[in-house]
Amino acid sequence: MRAFLTHAHPATFTTLRPDGTPHVTPVRFTFDAGAGLARVTTRAGARKARNVLAAGPAARVALCQADGFRWITLEGRAAVTDDAARVAEAVRRYTVRYRTPPPAPPDLVVIEIALDRVLHLDLPEPKAM
Structure with a gap:
């Protein structure tokens, strides 16, 4: 599973709009097993960042990376930060x-996802996160 998450595949990132409808967009992301985090860099004004901010501490998101019929979905609570150290780590x-490097707009932020659920197909069973 961790090896699959190091491949340079894009993923879909799902957030919920304020009206409850899903917003799905392709993204590149990173997985930090030690911290139990996935990170997505984006502009502060991007719809995905605005959706997470609008949901507040209850914001739940999902990332899904696929390669043919092999796929993994990472779910968890998300938060947006512009903290310089966190953005630099992302x-x-x-x-x-x-x-x-990722695009570097002046309003670069990172969405940090505290992972609490992993779903997958055709990958070895995940070890503890």
């Missing part, structure tokens, strides 16, 4: 995974 991890 950029560092993104650069390692995708071998190029």
